[in-house]
Amino acid sequence: xxxxxxxxSWVICKSGTSVKIECRSLDFQATTMFWYRxxxxxxxxxxxxxxxxSKATYEQGVEKDKFxxxxxxxxxxxxxVTSAHxxxxxxxxxxxxxxxxxxxxxxxxxxxxVV
Amino acid sequence: DAKTTQPPSMDCAxxxxxxxxxxxxxxxxxxxxxxxxxxxxxxxxxxxxxxKNNETxxxxxxxxxxxxxxxxxxxxxxxxxxxxxxYCIRGAAGNKLTxxxxxxxxxKP
Numbered sequence: 170x171x172x173x174x175x176x177x178s179w180v181i182c183k184s185g186t187s188v189k190i191e192c193r194s195l196d197f198q199a200t201t202m203f204w205y206r207x208x209x210x211x212x213x214x215x216x217x218x219x220x221x222x223s224k225a226t227y228e229q230g231v232e233k234d235k236f237x238x239x240x241x242x243x244x245x246x247x248x249x250v251t252s253a254h255x256x257x258x259x260x261x262x263x264x265x266x267x268x269x270x271x272x273x274x275x276x277x278x279x280x281x282x283v284v
Numbered sequence: 285d286a287k288t289t290q291p292p293s294m295d296c297a298x299x300x301x302x303x304x305x306x307x308x309x310x311x312x313x314x315x316x317x318x319x320x321x322x323x324x325x326x327x328x329x330x331x332x333x334x335x336k337n338n339e340t341x342x343x344x345x346x347x348x349x350x351x352x353x354x355x356x357x358x359x360x361x362x363x364x365x366x367x368x369x370x371y372c373i374r375g376a377a378g379n380k381l382t383x384x385x386x387x388x389x390x391x392k393p
Contacts, residue, residue, distance in 0.1 A: 201378065203381070264327075273381055
């Protein structure tokens with residue numbers, strides 16, 4: 170299957186700082202990318218959908234000013250967690266889908282710990 | 285609203301076939317059925333998807349009932365490395381994928 174790479178795999182940051190997570194599609198052009206969050210022992214929760222060159226669409230209850238998503242190219246999307254707090258500690262996962270293909274491929278995830 | 289129903293957990297014996305059921309009784313005509321699995325602390329891995337015909341690949345087979353209200357994922361020869369949470373998801377092509385609770389599969393020696 171296609172490869173989606175996330176960076177970093179894990180990050181620890183202090184409260185009040187911002188953290189950027191990158192998601193890259195390595196062997197295909199991703200017209201649509203998705204960002205999920207997963208808390209321990211829970212399922213994945215969709216945060217937002219982004220299409221290349223346009224603003225992200227956020228799910229209900231997700232603060233767009235706190236979770237900044239940029240999808241500036243067909244191979245790269247970034248999620249920035251601004252003014253991070255301990256409750257933002259979670260496993261963040263991106264997914265990418267190529268136009269006209271139906272399956273989405275997932276990155277390996279980024280474990281964020283805010284201290 | 286994940287719109288699919290799966291048993292929360294199941295055990296299966298190593299080397300035997302594992303049959304994972306999924307109910308999607310309100311599926312629309314343009315919605316596919318996707319299966320992913322997630323091994324602990326990793327991103328979900330794509331397994332297979334289908335619209336109405338049965339599908340098979342190197343990982344698994346997908347059997348979709350004629351009325352499309354349910355499906356079964358078959359792992360032909362389960363190994364210990366198949367222990368994971370398996371998610372059945374429905375969605376139209378290109379649309380977002382919403383995850384439900386999944387089935388926690390434990391393959392036992």
